[in-house]
Amino acid sequence: MSEPTNKFNFNELNTLAVISLASAVSLFGAPAAVITGHVALQQLKSSGQKGRWMALVGVVLGYLGIASAILFTIIAAILRFRYGHDYDCMYMGGYDPMCYDYRDTPGPMPYPTIMGPDNMRD
Numbered sequence: 001m002s003e004p005t006n007k008f009n010f011n012e013l014n015t016l017a018v019i020s021l022a023s024a025v026s027l028f029g030a031p032a033a034v035i036t037g038h039v040a041l042q043q044l045k046s047s048g049q050k051g052r053w054m055a056l057v058g059v060v061l062g063y064l065g066i067a068s069a070i071l072f073t074i075i076a077a078i079l080r081f082r083y084g085h086d087y088d089c090m091y092m093g094g095y096d097p098m099c100y101d102y103r104d105t106p107g108p109m110p111y112p113t114i115m116g117p118d119n120m121r122d
Helices: 015-023 032-048 051-088
Strands: none
Touching: 015 032, 015 051, 032 051
Protein backbone atom coordinates (compact mmCIF):
# COMPACT_ATOMS: atom_id res chain seq x y z
CA MET A 1 0.00 0.00 0.00
CA SER A 2 1.42 3.38 -0.97
CA GLU A 3 1.58 6.31 1.41
CA PRO A 4 -0.51 9.37 0.63
CA THR A 5 1.62 12.21 -0.66
CA ASN A 6 -0.69 15.02 0.43
CA LYS A 7 -0.26 15.20 4.21
CA PHE A 8 -0.90 18.37 6.16
CA ASN A 9 1.59 19.22 8.88
CA PHE A 10 -0.31 20.84 11.76
CA ASN A 11 2.96 21.77 13.45
CA GLU A 12 3.50 24.48 10.83
CA LEU A 13 0.37 26.39 11.88
CA ASN A 14 0.74 29.58 13.85
CA THR A 15 -0.87 29.06 17.26
CA LEU A 16 -2.17 32.62 17.56
CA ALA A 17 -3.88 32.34 14.19
CA VAL A 18 -5.76 29.28 15.40
CA ILE A 19 -6.67 31.05 18.65
CA SER A 20 -7.87 34.09 16.70
CA LEU A 21 -10.18 31.98 14.55
CA ALA A 22 -11.48 29.98 17.51
CA SER A 23 -12.21 33.02 19.67
CA ALA A 24 -13.88 34.92 16.81
CA VAL A 25 -16.73 32.42 16.81
CA SER A 26 -18.19 33.83 20.02
CA LEU A 27 -19.21 37.44 20.53
CA PHE A 28 -17.40 37.62 23.86
CA GLY A 29 -14.13 36.50 22.26
CA ALA A 30 -14.18 39.19 19.58
CA PRO A 31 -11.60 41.48 21.23
CA ALA A 32 -9.27 38.53 21.78
CA ALA A 33 -9.73 37.50 18.15
CA VAL A 34 -8.73 40.94 16.92
CA ILE A 35 -5.67 41.16 19.16
CA THR A 36 -4.38 37.64 18.52
CA GLY A 37 -5.14 37.96 14.80
CA HIS A 38 -3.05 41.09 14.43
CA VAL A 39 -0.18 39.60 16.42
CA ALA A 40 -0.38 36.40 14.34
CA LEU A 41 -0.26 38.39 11.09
CA GLN A 42 2.89 40.16 12.29
CA GLN A 43 4.47 36.83 13.25
CA LEU A 44 3.55 35.24 9.93
CA LYS A 45 5.40 37.96 8.00
CA SER A 46 8.72 36.96 9.49
CA SER A 47 8.27 33.22 10.05
CA GLY A 48 7.59 30.52 7.53
CA GLN A 49 4.49 29.29 9.32
CA LYS A 50 1.05 28.79 7.82
CA GLY A 51 -2.33 30.06 8.96
CA ARG A 52 -2.63 33.49 7.37
CA TRP A 53 -6.22 32.81 6.32
CA MET A 54 -7.11 31.84 9.91
CA ALA A 55 -5.69 35.08 11.26
CA LEU A 56 -7.49 37.15 8.62
CA VAL A 57 -10.83 35.44 9.22
CA GLY A 58 -10.35 35.87 12.98
CA VAL A 59 -9.64 39.59 12.60
CA VAL A 60 -12.59 40.18 10.25
CA LEU A 61 -15.05 38.22 12.41
CA GLY A 62 -13.69 39.91 15.53
CA TYR A 63 -14.27 43.38 14.10
CA LEU A 64 -17.75 42.36 12.94
CA GLY A 65 -18.53 41.06 16.45
CA ILE A 66 -17.36 44.28 18.07
CA ALA A 67 -19.32 46.39 15.57
CA SER A 68 -22.50 44.36 16.11
CA ALA A 69 -22.14 44.64 19.90
CA ILE A 70 -21.83 48.42 19.61
CA LEU A 71 -24.80 48.55 17.23
CA PHE A 72 -27.02 46.47 19.52
CA THR A 73 -26.04 48.63 22.49
CA ILE A 74 -27.03 51.78 20.61
CA ILE A 75 -30.35 50.21 19.57
CA ALA A 76 -31.06 49.15 23.17
CA ALA A 77 -30.28 52.67 24.41
CA ILE A 78 -32.62 54.19 21.82
CA LEU A 79 -35.41 51.76 22.79
CA ARG A 80 -34.89 52.50 26.48
CA PHE A 81 -34.98 56.24 25.85
CA ARG A 82 -38.06 56.01 23.67
CA TYR A 83 -40.17 53.58 25.69
CA GLY A 84 -38.88 54.34 29.18
CA HIS A 85 -38.94 51.96 32.10
CA ASP A 86 -41.84 49.87 30.73
CA TYR A 87 -39.29 48.13 28.51
CA ASP A 88 -37.50 46.89 31.66
CA CYS A 89 -40.65 46.00 33.61
CA MET A 90 -41.84 43.23 31.30
CA TYR A 91 -41.47 39.71 32.65
CA MET A 92 -43.20 36.39 32.11
CA GLY A 93 -45.84 37.80 29.79
CA GLY A 94 -47.04 40.50 32.21
CA TYR A 95 -45.89 43.61 33.95
CA ASP A 96 -43.68 43.62 37.00
CA PRO A 97 -45.89 44.64 39.93
CA MET A 98 -43.02 46.65 41.39
CA CYS A 99 -42.94 48.85 38.28
CA TYR A 100 -46.69 49.41 37.94
CA ASP A 101 -48.07 52.69 39.23
CA TYR A 102 -51.14 51.78 41.31
CA ARG A 103 -52.06 55.38 42.12
CA ASP A 104 -54.10 55.63 38.90
CA THR A 105 -56.13 52.48 39.69
CA PRO A 106 -59.45 53.07 41.46
CA GLY A 107 -60.33 50.80 44.38
CA PRO A 108 -58.05 48.37 46.18
CA MET A 109 -54.62 47.52 44.87
CA PRO A 110 -54.87 44.65 42.33
CA TYR A 111 -52.95 41.43 42.89
CA PRO A 112 -49.85 40.77 40.81
CA THR A 113 -50.34 38.57 37.76
CA ILE A 114 -48.41 35.61 39.19
CA MET A 115 -49.75 35.52 42.76
CA GLY A 116 -53.49 35.91 43.14
CA PRO A 117 -55.60 35.41 46.29
CA ASP A 118 -55.73 31.63 45.62
CA ASN A 119 -51.96 31.27 45.33
CA MET A 120 -50.92 33.24 48.43
CA ARG A 121 -49.15 31.45 51.24
CA ASP A 122 -49.95 32.00 54.91
